[in-house]
Amino acid sequence: MSFSLAHALTGLFWLGALLLLGGLARRASLWQQGHSASVSWLGLLAMPKRYFVDIHHVVAREPAVARAHVAAAGGGVAILLLSALNYGLMLYQGWLDVLLVLMAAVMLLGARMMQARRLQAPPRLSQGRWQVLPARLRLFALGSLLAAGLLFAGPQMGMAGQLIAVAALLMLALGGAELALGIGLGWPMKHAVAGLLHLAFHPRAERFAGKSSDLKPLNLAAGELGVAKVEDFAWNRLLSFDACVQCGKCEAACPAYAAGQPLNPKKLIQDMVAAQSRGTDPAYAGNPHPGREAAVVVKPGEDIVGSVLAAETLWSCTTCRACVENCPMLIEHVDTVVNLRRHVTLSRGEVPGKGSEALANLRNTDTVGGYPLAVRYHWAIDLDLPVLQPGDQTEWLLLAGEGAFDMRYQRALRALVKVLKAAGVKVAVLGAAERDCGDVARRLGDEAGFQRLAKANIATLAQYRFDRIVTPDPHVFHCLANEYPAFGGQFEVWHHSKLLEHLLARRAIPLKADATPLPPLTFHDPCYLGRYNDGFNAPRNVLKGIGIKVVDMQRSGRDARCCGWGGGAAFTDIPGQRRIPDMRMDDIRETGTGRVAVACPNCTAMLEGVVGERADVIELAELVAERLA
Amino acid sequence: MKIAVLVSPAVHPVSGRPCAGEADLAALALAQRLPGELQVWYAGAADDAALADYLARGAGTIHSLNLSPDSDVLSALGSALQGVDMVLCGARSGGGDGSGLLPYQLAEQLGAALLPDVLDLSKSDRQWRAVQALPKGVRRTLQASLPLVASVNPRAATAPGWSYARLQQGKIRRKAATGAALAPVVLEPSRRARALVAASKVSGHARMQGAIAGGDAKAAGVVVKQGDSVEKAQVVLDYLRQHQLVDF
Ligand code: SF4
Ligand code: SF4
Numbered sequence: 001m002s003f004s005l006a007h008a009l010t011g012l013f014w015l016g017a018l019l020l021l022g023g024l025a026r027r028a029s030l031w032q033q034g035h036s037a038s039v040s041w042l043g044l045l046a047m048p049k050r051y052f053v054d055i056h057h058v059v060a061r062e063p064a065v066a067r068a069h070v071a072a073a074g075g076g077v078a079i080l081l082l083s084a085l086n087y088g089l090m091l092y093q094g095w096l097d098v099l100l101v102l103m104a105a106v107m108l109l110g111a112r113m114m115q116a117r118r119l120q121a122p123p124r125l126s127q128g129r130w131q132v133l134p135a136r137l138r139l140f141a142l143g144s145l146l147a148a149g150l151l152f153a154g155p156q157m158g159m160a161g162q163l164i165a166v167a168a169l170l171m172l173a174l175g176g177a178e179l180a181l182g183i184g185l186g187w188p189m190k191h192a193v194a195g196l197l198h199l200a201f202h203p204r205a206e207r208f209a210g211k212s213s214d215l216k217p218l219n220l221a222a223g224e225l226g227v228a229k230v231e232d233f234a235w236n237r238l239l240s241f242d243a244c245v246q247c248g249k250c251e252a253a254c255p256a257y258a259a260g261q262p263l264n265p266k267k268l269i270q271d272m273v274a275a276q277s278r279g280t281d282p283a284y285a286g287n288p289h290p291g292r293e294a295a296v297v298v299k300p301g302e303d304i305v306g307s308v309l310a311a312e313t314l315w316s317c318t319t320c321r322a323c324v325e326n327c328p329m330l331i332e333h334v335d336t337v338v339n340l341r342r343h344v345t346l347s348r349g350e351v352p353g354k355g356s357e358a359l360a361n362l363r364n365t366d367t368v369g370g371y372p373l374a375v376r377y378h379w380a381i382d383l384d385l386p387v388l389q390p391g392d393q394t395e396w397l398l399l400a401g402e403g404a405f406d407m408r409y410q411r412a413l414r415a416l417v418k419v420l421k422a423a424g425v426k427v428a429v430l431g432a433a434e435r436d437c438g439d440v441a442r443r444l445g446d447e448a449g450f451q452r453l454a455k456a457n458i459a460t461l462a463q464y465r466f467d468r469i470v471t472p473d474p475h476v477f478h479c480l481a482n483e484y485p486a487f488g489g490q491f492e493v494w495h496h497s498k499l500l501e502h503l504l505a506r507r508a509i510p511l512k513a514d515a516t517p518l519p520p521l522t523f524h525d526p527c528y529l530g531r532y533n534d535g536f537n538a539p540r541n542v543l544k545g546i547g548i549k550v551v552d553m554q555r556s557g558r559d560a561r562c563c564g565w566g567g568g569a570a571f572t573d574i575p576g577q578r579r580i581p582d583m584r585m586d587d588i589r590e591t592g593t594g595r596v597a598v599a600c601p602n603c604t605a606m607l608e609g610v611v612g613e614r615a616d617v618i619e620l621a622e623l624v625a626e627r628l629a
Numbered sequence: 630m631k632i633a634v635l636v637s638p639a640v641h642p643v644s645g646r647p648c649a650g651e652a653d654l655a656a657l658a659l660a661q662r663l664p665g666e667l668q669v670w671y672a673g674a675a676d677d678a679a680l681a682d683y684l685a686r687g688a689g690t691i692h693s694l695n696l697s698p699d700s701d702v703l704s705a706l707g708s709a710l711q712g713v714d715m716v717l718c719g720a721r722s723g724g725g726d727g728s729g730l731l732p733y734q735l736a737e738q739l740g741a742a743l744l745p746d747v748l749d750l751s752k753s754d755r756q757w758r759a760v761q762a763l764p765k766g767v768r769r770t771l772q773a774s775l776p777l778v779a780s781v782n783p784r785a786a787t788a789p790g791w792s793y794a795r796l797q798q799g800k801i802r803r804k805a806a807t808g809a810a811l812a813p814v815v816l817e818p819s820r821r822a823r824a825l826v827a828a829s830k831v832s833g834h835a836r837m838q839g840a841i842a843g844g845d846a847k848a849a850g851v852v853v854k855q856g857d858s859v860e861k862a863q864v865v866l867d868y869l870r871q872h873q874l875v876d877f
Contacts, residue, residue, distance in 0.1 A: 346793040
């Protein structure tokens with residue numbers, strides 16, 4: 001009897017393996033719709049490190065779930081490997097059966113923990129097949145446990161043994177179907193295969209070597225105009241969508257979703273899955289884009305935007321990267337949003353709201369607001385700030401950015417210059433030669449406009465000699481530091497928070513000696529300084545350095561909520577239930593400090609634009625200037 | 630039906646760079662709504678970059694009559710547009726002299742009817758019916774039969790959004806042309822400046838007194854010195870309500 005059970009297991013194993021391979025082949029044919037991408041096969045070798053280190057960084061933030069996953073997945077993989085040895089290769093060793101029983105117990109435990117979590121599933125989790133997955137996995141684990149146990153100790157069990165064997169085989173077949181058919185039919189276990197391959201062939205492989213948050217340039221000369229159809233994605237981008245486990249962490253972190261704008265990043269990824277699988281996968285069973293139907297109609301051959309995806313969904317995104325930061329499968333939502341936007345902007349020219357006006361202003365005046373370049377430094381007219389002429393030299397070059405046209409932010413800029421002067425920093429500006437950095441153009445999908453500005457700025461900057469650039473605008477900072485290098489612009493750029501931190505640490509800023517203790521305040525992390533560039537500590541150290549205690553909001557640092565400006569969202573202004581800055585102001589109110597420090601001209605404008613009673617919004621430099629001796 | 634749209638670069642009011650003119654764009658957009666074979670024409674000395682905005686906003690191909698900057702475009706356009714049924718152009722160009730005269734001169738040269746400052750064009754029987762924009766929002770319907778020239782109001786229609794792909798696909802077909810030398814332009818004010826005369830010769834101080842001093846004068850106002858800001862604001866509000874200047 002045990003002999004035949006063992007053979008049945010061998011058969012089952014190879015049947016499963018064949019089904020899995022067939023399914024993988026089918027899925028791979030879907031990925032092949034995408035265009036080629038330069039990937040390194042060495043990624044396969046790097047996979048374990050990426051799995052255990054990079055993914056761990058993300059999932060460790062939710063330890064209970066991580067433990068359950070370790071048990072279920074670890075147990076499951078061990079079962080498969082052991083079965084491959086013992087039954088696949090027909091070794092039929094008793095001691096392997098013992099190991100199998102042990103691993104099956106571990107998996108059982110893990111699946112049990114997952115099932116318990118499913119009883120009170122947070123709303124961000126998808127239902128449908130995902131809801132029943134833990135039960136199926138339990139079945140598989142139990143089947144393995146019974147079968148291996150039986151084979152080890154069973155020959156003497158007679159009739160009962162036969163019954164158990166049949167039951168175990170049934171369980172294995174039922175539960176194993178989930179594993180074997182997942183990848184082919186787009187069932188939940190698809191994530192295991194696609195997820196591992198995604199780690200190996202990640203479209204942004206450099207993120208495993210360090211921070212990588214820059215958008216990649218389009219080769220406009222070669223006719224690249226963003227993604228219109230599935231075929232315009234790289235194949236490994238299509239693969240990355242299939243890695244999604246529908247955990248909804250992106251959904252929970254997304255400010256646009258919380259504001260009731262028609263964007264749910266999880267659904268966005270699933271829309272891409274629907275588009276590439278032409279709707280053959282099981283229907284999506286999670287939260288829809290707010291205010292929209294969950295069901296999508298896939299019309300093969302049609303553009304994605306306008307069929308599977310509404311344009312408003314795309315334009316709701318603030319590119320805040322909260323989703324990317326939280327995704328356990330390391331999916332890059334912002335890349336996809338911008339790639340789709342590029343098509344809508346470059347090919348169709350359909351940028352909603354004030355977005356197209358901002359782009360026109362950039363084309364015609366090199367400023368977002370349509371201002372004359374000559375007035376950018378009018379606020380500094382009495383500050384004796386040297387304006388560089390070509391060939392001139394300075395230690396620090398200050399780029400004020402678009403905030404220089406805003407009367408409110410001019411106060412912050414004046415404070416910054418005052419502090420830098422007090423600290424004896426040699427700083428100069430470009431005057432009318434400074435153009436917009438192109439951030440808004442790029443996030444709104446106008447890659448052509450961005451590249452024009454980037455190249456023009458790089459050519460301009462080449463005419464001057466300076467050691468470093470300092471800017472209070474995180475968007476200028478991000479563009480120059482991370483996105484200009486692709487166009488040959490190598491600059492050492494500091495955000496002013498870093499310079500202030502540096503100066504305070506060296507005691508270069510003369511501070512009031514008889515410092516009366518200052519009331520605590522809270523700090524709002526700008527996305528493009530924080531999540532984009534890991535600049536979490538510098539602003540906090542500055543506040544500490546001038547003796548102010550920071551009471552952090554619940555969502556701060558890596559989890560900070562966007563102010564709502566980024567990605568041109570303030571221009572496209574897609575309506576929702578609430579406004580994102582209002583929600584951020586609620587976060588600020590919760591701290592009870594009544595004051596919030598900011599380090600970005602756009603956060604300043606968004607938070608000061610909150611109507612009704614609100615906290616005072618003070619720029620970092622202003623706070624330092626107040627403490628000047 | 631052959632339709633021709635005339636476009637020319639405007640000067641951006643802030644940066645002075647060439648860009649698309651509002652009225653010409655509206656003419657382009659209006660023409661795209663009409664049935665017929667559409668051709669876009671330009672006459673003058675502008676380079677490709679100056680015409681780029683029109684290509685990016687859906688002009689497709691622009692036929693350019695290359696003229697030296699100091700020559701009149703009229704005769705060149707007039708001969709190029711022979712046989713065209715309908716000519717649309719902006720009511721006034723955003724660059725050059727911007728005199729708005731060209732449509733009139735062109736209509737005369739082509740022997741066509743002129744429909745000035747048009748918001749909409751539609752066909753009724755054999756005729757074309759146009760909605761004309763008059764000052765203060767007044768509208769008037771005009772009718773003409775082909776051939777006709779229509780100068781288009783900037784608010785008539787919106788051209789497709791600016792698209793890089795359309796710019797790349799767009800073409801400018803250039804042809805050399807000649808034209809008479811432009812007559813020198815003499816600028817003069819449209820109305821003779823009138824010397825300003827004060828309505829009353831009383832001094833500013835005296836008028837302020839008249840406005841705020843109590844008493845019998847009609848214009849007399851109230852000076853509120855007592856009370857806090859809320860009470861003072863209440864006085865202002867009462868005044869506004871009394872004179873029905875606010876209705877809450
Ligand atoms: S995209 Fe990432 S975070 Fe969002 S549901 Fe999928 S796996 Fe979770
Ligand atoms: S980048 Fe921010 S706004 Fe955009 S989808 Fe992700 S979380 Fe939402």
